[in-house]
Amino acid sequence: MTDGADPFDFASLITAHDAGNYADAVVPPIFQTSLFTFADYDDMIASYRGEKVRPIYTRGLNPTVRMFEEMLARLEGAEDALGFASGMSAISSAVLSFVEPGDRIVAVRHVYPDAFRLFGTILKRMKVEVTYVDGRDEEAIDRALPGAKVFYMESPTSWVMEAHDVGALAALARKHGAVSMIDNSWASPFFQRPITLGVDLVIHSASKYLGGHSDVVAGVVAGSKELIARLKAEAYPYLGGKLSPFDAWLLIRGLRTLPLRMKAHEAAALTIARRLQALDIVEQVCHPGLANQLPPGLNGTSGLFSFIFREGVDIRAFADHLKLFKLGVSWGGHESLIVPGEVVLQQKAQPNSAHTFGIHARSVRLHVGLEGTEALWSDLQEAIAVAI
């Protein structure tokens, strides 16, 4: 923390912005406006000359968006943060701020599929090469990093949930002079604070746990003032993926319950993962909390994991019989969701569609929501009973 506050005092971090609200409103008002007018000519020219920092146009600065950015920076223990229209906008703007043609990126394998596709299309055309390495193999990362401009992490990784020693990997990136970034959407700052582990930039799909109510698509990047200034200089204004005031307002609402939601997701998902692991018809459960210990710096686990059925289970019947778990992408909201791996593997032609992201055809990804552990477990048991 830059201000010496207890990094785990989420209550005061989340409510730090409550003072000074209009009319002592318990919920801050939204600045739902595209532009801000000037008092007079001198006021306008002072702003244009940069003598005065004030909102001018919402693509540049909006007080509601800024409030969310400051809350998120505090939660991540970062000096600054910048909101985006989506997680992908945050990822593309962060990466594009640090590479030019001829540069190389090292990424851990099994990153979020659309990040992989960004690297394989736009970045490839820009002549930026991406090398993928198993993030659990620190020697291989150390060998891959020399000469790389960016080290891109996600821990745990999408679907297969490979969890890394984020602090150790960040130290390797620093040793080799690469800017390190991590997609921290899965753990949220409640369970993992990568800046405090030495990572340079933390990226979120705020559409997931930060929002928490499945009603926002948004993203955010947190880091030092210096690195965030790099994003603010070109990628943010010119690619234009700004966060809307209304979405920022919904995110401020969502952050207030982040600790409570994360604890509930953790407890329900761990119970269900352990019970699935004990079933004969389950071959493997991919959940970082089932290992003897979590990697250093990961202080808890969330509601998203996957498991692999043994051969012979009718996954279509299983999926169609579930009542509480709905078939649906995304995750991080109150509701429980499933995605069958065999469906994802049949996704129509995408760039690099031969790539499987480590997804097993008999796997199922679960997001364990807030409906209640026993009700969710009954739902799974009943669906399994008709599928075997």
Ligand SMILES: *Cc1c(COP(=O)(O)O)cnc(C)c1O
């Ligand atoms: C959803 C997701 C993203 C992309 O975020 P959007 O808000 O959908 O653009 C990035 N990383 C991970 C791990 C995700 O799950």
